[in-house]
Amino acid sequence: MLKLFRTIALFEGITTLALFLVAMPLKYWFGYPDLVPPVGAIHGGAFIVYIVAMIFALWGKGFTPLEWVRTTIASFFPFGTFLNDPFLKCKQAELASAPQAS
Template sequence: MQPHVIRSKVANITALMSSPLRRLRFAGWIEGCTLIALLLVAVPLRHFAGFAAATKIMGPVHGLAFIVYIVTLIDAVSGGGWTRKEAVRAGLAALFPFGAFLNDRVVAVKIIQQEAVNR
């Protein structure tokens, strides 16, 4: 890979993780994807195919993603600009399949609002 391509990719990753809200959005996607993989792939493999290793692998992966999501949520909420209702909704969203994806739109709007204020 060319050095300028590597620098460009590093810059993109840096921009993605540049604020608590952006980190929350990224963590929400990861948490949501791991929950869906756990429920729609690993659990059926365990119960219908007898492949218990699927949940033994995917369960801890999702558990780690959930913990990271909660930590990034606390980081984002502690930065201010969140109502109690928004914080509770974001926390509860992690408990339901597709909840993280539904919450993503709200976080995206908060990112846009934050960037408008910072300009």
């Protein structure tokens, strides 16, 4: 589940960059606002999926409250999900190597 969450986080990060680095500059610098609504809607949907997926992927996996906050805050900043990915990858490896409870 953590691998799927990392993919969702990557998509959410890409939509954030598309909104901030493509759609908004086209609107404010070039007077072309047509991309903001669809890109914004896609990003909004991706954000909601990110938050829901985060709950399912992290719940009961031994994440500390600080790690939950870190992963939540990562979705609010451009490049945040990309910067948080190595941490998630490390946690994924830890979970994969941990002995499974029966």
